[in-house]
Amino acid sequence: MKPSMEKINGNPNSIYWLLQRITAVGLLLFLGIHFWLLHYRNPGEVITYDSVLMRLRFRPLLLVDLGLLICGLFHAFNGLQAIVQDYGFGAGGKKGLGWILLLLGLVMGLLGGFALWQTL
Amino acid sequence: MKGIRLVQREGLDLAYKTEMIANAEVWRPGTVGMTAWYLQRITGLGLVGYLVLHIFLIGSSLLRGKEAFDRMLGLLMGSKLFLVLDLALLAAVLIHGLNGIRLILFDLGVGIVNQKKIFWTAMGIALGLFSWALVRMAPELLK
Numbered sequence: 001m002k003p004s005m006e007k008i009n010g011n012p013n014s015i016y017w018l019l020q021r022i023t024a025v026g027l028l029l030f031l032g033i034h035f036w037l038l039h040y041r042n043p044g045e046v047i048t049y050d051s052v053l054m055r056l057r058f059r060p061l062l063l064v065d066l067g068l069l070i071c072g073l074f075h076a077f078n079g080l081q082a083i084v085q086d087y088g089f090g091a092g093g094k095k096g097l098g099w100i101l102l103l104l105g106l107v108m109g110l111l112g113g114f115a116l117w118q119t120l
Numbered sequence: 121m122k123g124i125r126l127v128q129r130e131g132l133d134l135a136y137k138t139e140m141i142a143n144a145e146v147w148r149p150g151t152v153g154m155t156a157w158y159l160q161r162i163t164g165l166g167l168v169g170y171l172v173l174h175i176f177l178i179g180s181s182l183l184r185g186k187e188a189f190d191r192m193l194g195l196l197m198g199s200k201l202f203l204v205l206d207l208a209l210l211a212a213v214l215i216h217g218l219n220g221i222r223l224i225l226f227d228l229g230v231g232i233v234n235q236k237k238i239f240w241t242a243m244g245i246a247l248g249l250f251s252w253a254l255v256r257m258a259p260e261l262l263k
Contacts, residue, residue: 021227024220031213039206040253044260046197049186069175076168083161108175115179 020078026071030064037061056119069112077105152236156219163216170209203261210253214246 037055038047056062084097181192196202222238225231231238 021224024224028217028221031217035210035213039210040256043257044203044263047193049182049189049193052182052189072171073175076171079164080168083165104172108172111179111183112175115182118183 016078016081020075020082023071023075023078026067027075030068030071033061033064034068053119056116062116062120065116066113069109069116073105073109073112077101152239156222156235156239159215160219160223163212166212167209167216170212200261203257207250207254207257211246211250214249215243218242218246 056065081098081101084094084101089097177192177196181189219239219242222231222235222242225238226235
């Protein structure tokens with residue numbers, strides 16, 4: 001095996017690479033359902049609080065929204081983290097930005113999670 | 121994990137075999153591969169911005185209750201500008217998602233030598249799906 005392959009296969013960060021692919025597949029499915037139901041099944045329909053409650057009362061669709069929240073935020077912020085690696089922020093800067101992105105992602109996740117939870 | 125490592129290894133082997141394509145054709149400005157890379161990055165950044173705004177606006181108005189939510193959604197969704205932006209969002213999602221499938225194929229070691237054809241096929245499918253959505257949206261846009 002070539003040394004560079006050894007390095008990539010043994011790199012603990014390759015789990016992020018894998019999770020980026022897994023969440024991508026999740027997004028293709030969940031986002032497809034979300035777009036169809038809320039944007040294109042009934043174009044021009046204004047979504048209301050009551051229609052949201054009714055939709056989320058059907059638990060599989062609550063799981064779709066939860067899946068979207070988790071996959072979307074991970075994919076988005078891990079993607080930003082990957083972009084940060086392409087530029088010259090220095091090792092410390094990259095680490096700092098990584099923590100900021102993690103924090104932002106967690107805050108958005110908590111906000112979305114609470115919003116979904118209080119509709120139960 | 122063993123299966124996953126095997127896939128990575130095969131993908132890398134193929135990347136080595138096609139090293140000339142990777143270096144000479146893909147990483148050069150103006151080529152199909154580089155255009156795909158830029159498109160993926162630009163749509164990705166746009167989509168992150170949209171996602172943060174979306175979760176913030178929808179999440180916070182959901183938490184504030186029925187009245188606040190209906191007022192916010194009425195304001196956002198009641199305009200034609202929203203429909204146009206909604207179509208722009210769909211375009212970004214289609215480009216990013218379909219090119220993303222192309223990238224996952226490469227990671228699995230499939231189709232790297234045909235990357236240009238796969239790019240144009242993905243963009244063709246994106247255009248087809250977008251046209252279908254545009255036709256569905258047209259009566260609302262022309263109202």
